[in-house]
Amino acid sequence: MSSKILLNACVRTMCREAIGINSVELVPEPGAHFPEFSPGSHIDLHLPNGLVRNYSLCNSYHEKDRYVLGILQDSRSRGGSKYIHEALRCGAFLRISEPRNNFALDEAAASTVLVAGGIGITPILSMFRRLRELGAPVRLIYCTRSRGQAAFLDEIEKLGGDVQLHFDDENDGKPVELRSAFASTLSGVHAYCCGPEAMLNAFEVACGQTGIEHVHVERFAANAALHAATGGGFNVELARSGRTLEVSEGKSILHALLDAGVDVDHSCEEGVCGACETRVLSGCPDHRDSVLNVEQRSGNKVMMVCVSGVKSGKLVLDL
Numbered sequence: 001m002s003s004k005i006l007l008n009a010c011v012r013t014m015c016r017e018a019i020g021i022n023s024v025e026l027v028p029e030p031g032a033h034f035p036e037f038s039p040g041s042h043i044d045l046h047l048p049n050g051l052v053r054n055y056s057l058c059n060s061y062h063e064k065d066r067y068v069l070g071i072l073q074d075s076r077s078r079g080g081s082k083y084i085h086e087a088l089r090c091g092a093f094l095r096i097s098e099p100r101n102n103f104a105l106d107e108a109a110a111s112t113v114l115v116a117g118g119i120g121i122t123p124i125l126s127m128f129r130r131l132r133e134l135g136a137p138v139r140l141i142y143c144t145r146s147r148g149q150a151a152f153l154d155e156i157e158k159l160g161g162d163v164q165l166h167f168d169d170e171n172d173g174k175p176v177e178l179r180s181a182f183a184s185t186l187s188g189v190h191a192y193c194c195g196p197e198a199m200l201n202a203f204e205v206a207c208g209q210t211g212i213e214h215v216h217v218e219r220f221a222a223n224a225a226l227h228a229a230t231g232g233g234f235n236v237e238l239a240r241s242g243r244t245l246e247v248s249e250g251k252s253i254l255h256a257l258l259d260a261g262v263d264v265d266h267s268c269e270e271g272v273c274g275a276c277e278t279r280v281l282s283g284c285p286d287h288r289d290s291v292l293n294v295e296q297r298s299g300n301k302v303m304m305v306c307v308s309g310v311k312s313g314k315l316v317l318d319l
């Protein structure tokens, strides 16, 4: 669990937004405010059943008196979305983390394409709203299996602008053709995608084929190819204390740190949420997370200690 500050929140409303998707509106304690957030941010929910799950904020970043999440009831739920859909009720109190943003919007981009698949609309909606507010050139492509599974359509319609809706069942079951959708994008465009793994992969391929250089993705599940193993079987040096820790075979750096009494913020333990990001002072990490982009990976200045290991050199962390 996170070692950082937790906030008290109360569930004010829960609404059905689409088939299998509920919005959850959280409000702070009377007289308190929630911290500001930027479009693309997420928070951890500490559920009464002991699970911690992170969800993107989809309301306006101006609002400090509420956070709104969109939550899909995942058929493969390991207890998080199932609890929220079946047991969580209005009036319940929860502990939540402060917002974190691993999917920050470049508001100065010459133009922007936002691609959302299914519940991936939650961070994308917050980004689209912001760019519409700024009057910035933006195109939204929102894809679901059917219209009934598309959340927040009324709000998207109110925001107006260049919106392409794609429902597979109205297109012979076929997913959106992103390559042709990107063909008319301007040079310097920033492209963002949040959705299931297959869509993210198709998005990255289409960006490569159409020469889009500024590519941003947010995963809500670990990248299976990257998160195959956490390794272990090496030592890590902690610069501030001068300690050397042994990370035994099959153990994560995070757990070696926690076992040694080193306080490290963490949440998902799958390389998805960004909570355990740690500065690297020397050595070359073996990045296995789904948070860092290509430049951050090759820069080797930070790593997610919950899943990543060591590729070469002596790993020295700023801890």
Ligand code: FES
Binding pocket: 265, 266, 267, 268, 269, 270, 271, 272, 273, 274, 275, 276, 277, 289, 291, 304, 305, 306, 307
């Ligand atoms: S704990 Fe979530 S990325 Fe490491």
